[in-house]
Amino acid sequence: MKKISDSTIGRLSTYYRTLGELIEQKVQTVSSEKIADLNGITSAQVRKDLSFFGTFGKRGLGYNTVALKDEIGRILGLKQNWNVALAGIGNIGRALIDYGEFKKQGFFIKAIFDNDPQKVNSELKGLKVHHIDDVCEIAKKEKINIVIIAVPVKNAQSVIDQFIDCGIRAFLNFAPTSIKVPGDVMVKNENMSIELEALSYYLTQN
Amino acid sequence: MKKISDSTIGRLSTYYRTLGELIEQKVQTVSSEKIADLNGITSAQVRKDLSFFGTFGKRGLGYNTVALKDEIGRILGLKQNWNVALAGIGNIGRALIDYGEFKKQGFFIKAIFDNDPQKVNSELKGLKVHHIDDVCEIAKKEKINIVIIAVPVKNAQSVIDQFIDCGIRAFLNFAPTSIKVPGDVMVKNENMSIELEALSYYLTQN
DNA sequence: ATAATATTGTAATATTTTTAACAAACCAAA
DNA sequence: TTTGGTTTGTTAAAAATATTACAATATTAT
Numbered sequence: 091m092k093k094i095s096d097s098t099i100g101r102l103s104t105y106y107r108t109l110g111e112l113i114e115q116k117v118q119t120v121s122s123e124k125i126a127d128l129n130g131i132t133s134a135q136v137r138k139d140l141s142f143f144g145t146f147g148k149r150g151l152g153y154n155t156v157a158l159k160d161e162i163g164r165i166l167g168l169k170q171n172w173n174v175a176l177a178g179i180g181n182i183g184r185a186l187i188d189y190g191e192f193k194k195q196g197f198f199i200k201a202i203f204d205n206d207p208q209k210v211n212s213e214l215k216g217l218k219v220h221h222i223d224d225v226c227e228i229a230k231k232e233k234i235n236i237v238i239i240a241v242p243v244k245n246a247q248s249v250i251d252q253f254i255d256c257g258i259r260a261f262l263n264f265a266p267t268s269i270k271v272p273g274d275v276m277v278k279n280e281n282m283s284i285e286l287e288a289l290s291y292y293l294t295q296n
Numbered sequence: 297m298k299k300i301s302d303s304t305i306g307r308l309s310t311y312y313r314t315l316g317e318l319i320e321q322k323v324q325t326v327s328s329e330k331i332a333d334l335n336g337i338t339s340a341q342v343r344k345d346l347s348f349f350g351t352f353g354k355r356g357l358g359y360n361t362v363a364l365k366d367e368i369g370r371i372l373g374l375k376q377n378w379n380v381a382l383a384g385i386g387n388i389g390r391a392l393i394d395y396g397e398f399k400k401q402g403f404f405i406k407a408i409f410d411n412d413p414q415k416v417n418s419e420l421k422g423l424k425v426h427h428i429d430d431v432c433e434i435a436k437k438e439k440i441n442i443v444i445i446a447v448p449v450k451n452a453q454s455v456i457d458q459f460i461d462c463g464i465r466a467f468l469n470f471a472p473t474s475i476k477v478p479g480d481v482m483v484k485n486e487n488m489s490i491e492l493e494a495l496s497y498y499l500t501q502n
Numbered sequence: 503a504t505a506a507t508a509t510t511g512t513a514a515t516a517t518t519t520t521t522a523a524c525a526a527a528c529c530a531a532a
Numbered sequence: 533t534t535t536g537g538t539t540t541g542t543t544a545a546a547a548a549t550a551t552t553a554c555a556a557t558a559t560t561a562t
Contacts, residue, residue: 095519099497103490107472121539129474133539134521141541149540150528166493167500174492185391191472191489197496236495259502260495262488266313266397268335276498278491282468283397284309285484286380287372289442289466290403291305292482294373296465301549327509339509340551347511355510356558508559518549527540532533 098139102162104129105136109159121152168196175201175234175258177249178241179209179219182264186238187215200232205245222249226256239263250277304345308368310335311342315365327358374402381407381440381464383455384447385415385425388470392444393421406438411451428455432462445469456483 108128112120122136140146140158143165147153163169174197176183186192187199202214203222210221220228228234237253239246239261246265253261254275261277263269266284269277314334318326328339328346346352346364349371353359369375380403382389392398393405408420409428416427426434434440443459445452445467452471459467460481467483469475472490475483 096494097519099494100490102497103487103493104474106493107489108474111473123539130476132521134523135519137539137541138520145541147540148528149526150538152539165497167496168493172492172496172499181391181394185387186488188387189488192492195489195493197489197492235499236492260499262491262495267317268310268314270336274502276495278494280486280488280491281309282392282395282486283313283401283403284306285468285486286378286398286403286442287309287312287374287401288302288305288484289468289482290373290378291308291371293378293441293466296480303549329509338551340553341549343509343511344550351511353510354558355556356508356560358509504562506559506561508557510557511555513554514552516549516551518547520545520547522545523543525540525542527538529538530536532535 092142094142098142099166101129101131101135101139102166105139106159106162106166106168109155109162112155113159117155119152120155120158122147124152171196171198172235173198173200173233175199175203175229175232175237175253177203177222177237177239177253178245179204179214180240180242183238183240184214186240187217197236199238201228201234203228203249205241222252225252229253229256229258234258236260236262239265241265243267298348300348304348305372307335307337307341307345308372311345312365312368312372312374315361315368318361319365323361325358326361326364328353330358377402377404378441379404379406379439381405381409381435381438381443381459383409383428383443383445383459384451385410385420386446386448389444389446390420392446393423403442405444407434407440409434409455411447428458431458435459435462435464440464442466442468445471447471449473 105125108125122133126133126136146158146161176199179202202217202219204210204219205222209219212219237258239250241249243265246267247269250261250269259275263277263279266281271277311331314331328342332339332342352364352367382405408423408425410416410425411428415425418425443464445456447455449471452473453475456467456475465481469483469485472487477483
């Protein structure tokens with residue numbers, strides 16, 4: 091399939107969320123203009139993004155909220171549950187275990203890893219903490235698809251390498267460092283400092 | 297000044313981090329090629345990004361790591377400390393208080409707000425928790441520049457509005473909802489579900 | 503000094519992304 | 533059933549972003 095831009099995929103996620111809110115408000119039909127307004131973009135952008143995947147609206151009328159949310163969910167692969175592992179139980183890691191939003195979207199934390207002997211074999215939210223060296227066995231047993239990296243910078247690359255060796259191909263990386271991976275592995279970086287620094291730049295300029 | 301793209305500013309942050317790592321390793325000089333390799337981009341991109349702000353290298357030699365880090369720090373406004381307030385002390389909020397990376401970059405959490413009577417007036421990491429209605433007074437006293445929004449979706453817009461009314465113009469928003477603000481206010485969204493959904497899309501395609 | 507090698511800064515080009523514009527399609531009212 | 537009002541889907545244009553290519557400049561070795 092033609093390569094779709096990260097921006098488009100990111101916006102589909104926001105449309106998905108917006109549609110969820112509209113459905114909660116019992117709204118049955120929505121225009122691209124309305125979706126755009128709610129997200130601070132143009133209606134052409136919304137229609138263009140959707141057009142990469144098909145035609146989901148009715149001219150003169152708009153989109154059925156439930157049907158469109160369903161289609162976008164299908165496009166994004168949210169019609170299935172994803173089994174997520176968490177590597178590293180510092181502050182960030184612990185916060186993520188309780189982050190309800192993940193579960194709501196079908197991402198379930200099924201395994202926890204750490205390399206601190208004090209933490210290994212303890213229990214956290216009903217999940218046993220495994221040693222990172224047992225990655226392959228547990229990842230296979232729990233059918234892990236995605237791994238959240240919340241370990242210190244100095245360990246991030248080697249931990250990701252270990253998971254890659256066990257066949258994991260998708261990572262959400264919270265360690266503020268850049269990671270090298272083979273072409274068929276995807277790492278999405280979640281770097282809060284970068285966003286704060288963008289704010290710093292903005293305040294400095296304006 | 298000419299508008300610089302968000303992408304460029306984001307990359308400057310990563311160069312800044314990379315330079316910090318190189319300096320720790322006692323590297324004194326670095327080429328655009330090396331910086332690019334370390335971040336998985338092209339050297340032309342690095343040079344182009346820097347060229348918006350001046351000329352910092354020596355032809356044939358490269359860049360002095362310390363001097364370039366310093367310049368980028370100046371560009372990003374990191375030569376000053378920023379006073380940050382945290383709104384909402386759920387799981388995410390608590391994790392952020394302890395997130396050392398912020399302090400390292402010069403972002404100091406100076407005030408905490410919540411609207412839960414049980415939490416207001418309690419202490420957290422040496423900081424008193426204030427009621428959100430006292431925002432203006434405290435923000436002024438603590439000279440708050442930036443506010444991290446870690447409140448539930450349903451409160452996010454109104455809390456941000458309250459801060460805007462007190463003159464705050466920069467927000468890091470963790471609530472997974474889209475926020476409407478005046479043109480001179482900047483909101484950066486930190487939405488972990490969006491990144492996970494991009495991974496879901498990737499795994500579904502490949 | 504000169505030649506060989508390295509690397510920047512930037513102009514030109516290419517690519518990607520966004521926006522504008524509008525025919526086609528649908529609905530509702532008369 | 534026709535007219536008027538909407539809104540999509542898509543093509544074309546515009547804008548933004550990234551890459552290529554190379555002259556200019558610096559260093560090092562001979």
